[in-house]
Amino acid sequence: MRNVTVKGKTRKTARWGMGMLLAAVALVILSSGASAEETKGPAVSADVTVASKYVWRGLRLTDDPVLQPSLTVDYKGLGLNVWGNTDLTDVNGTSGEINELDYTLSYSFSVDKVDLSIGVIQYTFPHTDFEPTTEIYGTAALDVLLSPTVTIYWDTDEVGGVYGTLGISHSFALGEVRGISPSLDLSGSIGYATSNMNEGYYGVDSSGFVDLLLTAGLAIPIDEHLSFGPFVSFSQVVDSELKDAVTDDNATFFGATLSFAF
Secondary structure, three states: OOOOOHHHOOOOOOHHHHHHHHHHHHHHHHOOOOOHHHHOOOEEEEEEEEEOOEEEOOEEEEOOOEEEEEEEEEEOOEEEEEEEEEEOOOOOOOOOOEEEEEEEEEEEEEEOOEEEEEEEEEEEOOOOOOOOEEEEEEEEEEOOOOOOEEEEEEEOOOOOOEEEEEEEEEEEEOOOEOOEOOEEEEEEEEEEEOHHHHHHHHOOOOOEEEEEEEEEEEEEEOOOOEEEEEEEEEEEEOOHHHHHHOOOOEEEEEEEEEEEEO
């Protein structure tokens, strides 16, 4: 399972794992096939993110640059996502090797102005002695000003705790520049966890607010299918006991995501 030492971790899957995921992303990005609307088949999207750090629920998991590809297939609300992470330096002794591979199965639907999603996430940790763990989650997002969102994650495996977030976001159109219409996307969220969850990841046996995350990014459409998104984020551990449990209780990190969808 993850904890304050885990996600700076030594991991155990060969380089081919990340290679396969990157190859799948590349195939989607380079594909010249028909769109989902034309074929009435599944919608497929691929992202490749390069970030200066890997920060997760307030924890600095890798202090050096990382590569994070993602591949998603969605059909009539049913979605499957595969997400990976690898270090771009040898800070953890696994440079160029996949060191986390997560699988998410979800179902999304809407009721009036509420967008709902339920799903399960399987976290796996190659190149480490830690066992995989599983979370069941549910999300409710309101289609109103600031798009408030509540998400609850329940770890049913190694940790057995609950982590929840309350988030808001807003997008500002920046006009048209040479035929491109970028937007400024701002978001913020605060996380709360039960004692089991905090003990599992921070070694602190008490519930409380965990982390604050603020992000500002640009969404720059390149063409009908391709977009580019630079971003900067700030993460702060909130609870005083959790702050004492980690070496660094805040982090500023930045990066960019290249996205393709059809």
